[in-house]
Amino acid sequence: MNILLETKEVSKYFGDFQALDAVSIQVPKHSIFGLLGPNGAGKTTLIRIINQITMPDTGSVLLDGEALQPHHVQYIGYLPEERGLYKSMKVGEQALYLAQLKGLSYSEAKKRLKYWFDKLEIGHWWDKKVEELSKGMAQKIQFVVTVLHQPKLLIFDEPFSGFDPINANLIKDEILQLRDEGATVIFSTHRMESVEELCDHIALIHESKKILDGKLNDIKRSYKTNSFEVGLLSENKDTLQQTIESKFKTSPADFKSLHDDLKLNISLGSEGTSNDLLGFLTSQAQVLHFKELIPNASDIFIQTIQNNKS
Amino acid sequence: MNHLPLIIKREYMAKVKNKSFILMTFLTPFIIIGLSLFIGYLSSINNDTVRSIYVLDDTGFVSETFKTTDYTIYNHLSEVDLETAKILSNQENAYGLLHIPKMPIETVSDFIKFYSEESPSLSFISSLESKIETKLSELKLQSEGVDLALIDASKMDVDINQESYEGVKTSKVGSLMKLGFGSIAGYLLFIFIIVYGNMIMRSVIEEKTSRIIEVIISSVKPIQLMLGKIIGTSLAGITQFTIWIVLGGVIALAASAIFGVELSQTPQQELVNQTLQNPESVDKFQLMINEFHMLPLGNLVIAFILFFICGYLLYSSLYAAIGAAVDNETDTQQFMLPVILPLILAIYVGVFTVIEDPHGTISTVFSFIPFTSPVVMLMRIPFGVPLWQQLVSLVILISTFMFTVWFAAKIYRVGILMYGKKPTYKELYKWLKY
Numbered sequence: 001m002n003i004l005l006e007t008k009e010v011s012k013y014f015g016d017f018q019a020l021d022a023v024s025i026q027v028p029k030h031s032i033f034g035l036l037g038p039n040g041a042g043k044t045t046l047i048r049i050i051n052q053i054t055m056p057d058t059g060s061v062l063l064d065g066e067a068l069q070p071h072h073v074q075y076i077g078y079l080p081e082e083r084g085l086y087k088s089m090k091v092g093e094q095a096l097y098l099a100q101l102k103g104l105s106y107s108e109a110k111k112r113l114k115y116w117f118d119k120l121e122i123g124h125w126w127d128k129k130v131e132e133l134s135k136g137m138a139q140k141i142q143f144v145v146t147v148l149h150q151p152k153l154l155i156f157d158e159p160f161s162g163f164d165p166i167n168a169n170l171i172k173d174e175i176l177q178l179r180d181e182g183a184t185v186i187f188s189t190h191r192m193e194s195v196e197e198l199c200d201h202i203a204l205i206h207e208s209k210k211i212l213d214g215k216l217n218d219i220k221r222s223y224k225t226n227s228f229e230v231g232l233l234s235e236n237k238d239t240l241q242q243t244i245e246s247k248f249k250t251s252p253a254d255f256k257s258l259h260d261d262l263k264l265n266i267s268l269g270s271e272g273t274s275n276d277l278l279g280f281l282t283s284q285a286q287v288l289h290f291k292e293l294i295p296n297a298s299d300i301f302i303q304t305i306q307n308n309k310s
Numbered sequence: 311m312n313h314l315p316l317i318i319k320r321e322y323m324a325k326v327k328n329k330s331f332i333l334m335t336f337l338t339p340f341i342i343i344g345l346s347l348f349i350g351y352l353s354s355i356n357n358d359t360v361r362s363i364y365v366l367d368d369t370g371f372v373s374e375t376f377k378t379t380d381y382t383i384y385n386h387l388s389e390v391d392l393e394t395a396k397i398l399s400n401q402e403n404a405y406g407l408l409h410i411p412k413m414p415i416e417t418v419s420d421f422i423k424f425y426s427e428e429s430p431s432l433s434f435i436s437s438l439e440s441k442i443e444t445k446l447s448e449l450k451l452q453s454e455g456v457d458l459a460l461i462d463a464s465k466m467d468v469d470i471n472q473e474s475y476e477g478v479k480t481s482k483v484g485s486l487m488k489l490g491f492g493s494i495a496g497y498l499l500f501i502f503i504i505v506y507g508n509m510i511m512r513s514v515i516e517e518k519t520s521r522i523i524e525v526i527i528s529s530v531k532p533i534q535l536m537l538g539k540i541i542g543t544s545l546a547g548i549t550q551f552t553i554w555i556v557l558g559g560v561i562a563l564a565a566s567a568i569f570g571v572e573l574s575q576t577p578q579q580e581l582v583n584q585t586l587q588n589p590e591s592v593d594k595f596q597l598m599i600n601e602f603h604m605l606p607l608g609n610l611v612i613a614f615i616l617f618f619i620c621g622y623l624l625y626s627s628l629y630a631a632i633g634a635a636v637d638n639e640t641d642t643q644q645f646m647l648p649v650i651l652p653l654i655l656a657i658y659v660g661v662f663t664v665i666e667d668p669h670g671t672i673s674t675v676f677s678f679i680p681f682t683s684p685v686v687m688l689m690r691i692p693f694g695v696p697l698w699q700q701l702v703s704l705v706i707l708i709s710t711f712m713f714t715v716w717f718a719a720k721i722y723r724v725g726i727l728m729y730g731k732k733p734t735y736k737e738l739y740k741w742l743k744y
Contacts, residue, residue, distance in 0.1 A: 015740050048727075051528040052528075053524070053527055053528060053727070070531070073528060073529055074529075076528070078524075078525070078528040079525075080524040080525060080528070082521045082524055083521055083522070083524065083525060084520040084521030084522045084525075085520065085522055086324070086516075086517075086520060086522055087516075087520050088324070088328065089324065097316070097320050098525065098526075098529070100313075100316055101313055101316065101317075101526065101529040101530055102529050142525070145525070
């Protein structure tokens with residue numbers, strides 16, 4: 001696997017408080033990497049270390065195989081959770097200033113800004129002061145400034161907070177497009193729906209430690225319980241339920257259907273395949289609904305953290 | 311990557327484009343000059359009031375000392391008794407009635423009275439007293455048979471000519487001039503630190519409250535941002551100061567041409583005028599010009615620039631650190647006192663000690679202590695400070711400055727990312743170790 005960013009055993013103390021405890025992650029190239037964890041787990045500290053805002057006490061960070069150096073900041077675009085703009089500065093001037101700080105020349109920055117402002121249809125904001133913009137409008141500017149210098153690595157910390165659903169979708173599409181064009185994205189959040197939609201890889205940080213990481217699909221597979229959700233149509237539901245319960249572990253299921261059918265979650269445990277189950281069920285009743293139960297990111301998140309507590 | 315010029319430019323532009331900054335830059339000279347015109351006008355009104363005084367002199371030989379001037383009219387009463395005189399002066403709306411009862415010169419002084427509607431002004435009463443005192447003692451001398459002309463002739467005027475062992479002539483005027491230079495330099499630094507230090511602090515707080523700080527420091531080192539801020543704000547300050555001086559000069563000239571008021575009547579200028587008006591002291595004026603040429607001008611200018619810059623940077627880095635440590639301006643109070651205190655101490659030492667004894671122990675010691683040295687040393691230098699003292703003081707100042715920048719950068723680095731709580735000194739100490 002081709003790795004763009006790697007942290008090795010990164011630890012960080014703030015006084016007596018340990019913010020990170022030997023955290024190692026590997027972010028593959030051209031992927032969207034979800035950095036997950038509850039509030040206060042250490043996500044932002046790790047991101048700040050990657051951005052060289054704070055230094056790790058021990059451990060190292062490699063970008064493209066090289067130890068982090070000051071000039072690497074121009075390969076990284078960072079949209080922090082606590083974000084804002086100079087209120088009394090004009091939008092255009094400000095975007096130019098921030099782009100130049102990332103190493104772009106004045107003319108190059110201007111050219112690219114024009115492209116992005118046209119693309120997002122915000123060109124007429126150029127001479128407005130930031131204090132005249134709404135919060136959502138300001139966030140669009142921040143997004144543009146973050147991606148403008150075409151960084152190899154994009155880091156978004158809670159990017160969708162404060163966006164209305166339309167703009168959130170717009171930004172989501174832009175992120176996916178940037179990934180397709182070759183960028184690598186680290187995406188920190190505790191909102192699981194967006195993880196499900198966007199992330200290829202995830203790492204879960206809890207109480208300063210990394211407790212889980214890998215490809216989202218692999219993780220889901222390892223968390224699956226070989227359980228199925230079924231809907232069966234039968235004249236005599238009670239007898240049918242007793243028959244099934246005598247052979248398998250079951251629990252009541254809840255999903256929408258047009259019929260008054262028997263809804264069950266059936267767990268096969270380590271033995272048996274879906275075909276075996278299906279064969280048995282078709283011999284007993286008419287099968288209307290059959291679906292494998294896949295844990296979603298939210299379930300995994302909660303389950304892993306609870307397992308770690310005990 | 312060196313972004314310092316870019317940051318300086320932004321900070322500078324942000325300051326000078328700010329509406330209230332522009333307004334203050336152009337209004338302040340008008341306000342100051344308008345105020346001084348107003349005060350001048352008020353005091354001229356005050357002088358214009360004409361007081362009319364009734365004098366009832368029963369002795370008959372004191373009253374001749376009261377001669378009517380532009381502002382005080384003396385009406386001499388005679389052949390009336392005290393009650394009539396009181397009624398008369400009250401009817402005529404006079405300022406008051408002075409009564410000298412008929413008594414021997416030796417005892418009359420205790421019985422002189424001033425009657426008035428309202429209590430008279432202190433300065434007026436003392437001027438009356440001194441006039442009567444002079445007259446009475448003259449009368450007494452005469453009665454003892456002393457010739458007054460002889461006394462007048464015996465009055466001597468002493469003006470000690472000063473000269474150093476090397477034969478360099480100096481004068482009191484020279485000392486005043488030195489004092490003037492020193493005080494202007496010291497006060498200028500003081501004002502500059504307070505005004506623009508605060509401006510730096512506010513701009514750091516603004517970056518925190520607008521939440522842009524984390525975006526910026528993902529591109530530049532915090533220390534670069536801090537230095538850029540300090541330098542950019544200082545340049546804006548220098549711009550503002552220059553405009554004030556130029557504009558102030560122009561307005562002052564225009565105003566004095568229109569209103570005919572001497573606006574900048576400093577004690578030194580008054581002395582110059584007096585000296586010029588007195589034809590006998592043209593020599594003295596020449597001496598004063600020599601004196602000016604003999605001021606360590608080169609030393610003064612270089613020392614001014616160095617001590618001004620270092621002193622200003624020392625304090626402004628502390629202001630930046632305070633800005634980084636807090637969330638809003640109201641929380642700055644607890645940290646401001648330790649910064650302001652040494653500044654006030656420096657001005658206090660400068661005004662009360664350097665003037666008395668520019669090379670005394672206290673002045674010398676405070677011109678070495680880094681937080682007071684810029685102000686105190688600037689005040690001392692016109693009186694001639696050995697070069698080694700200036701150099702040692704400067705070295706101490708620069709090393710302290712480097713320490714405070716390091717210290718401020720530490721606080722800054724941690725503080726700018728801390729939101730929502732008011733830090734204590736204990737926490738600041740902890741931040742140094744992060």
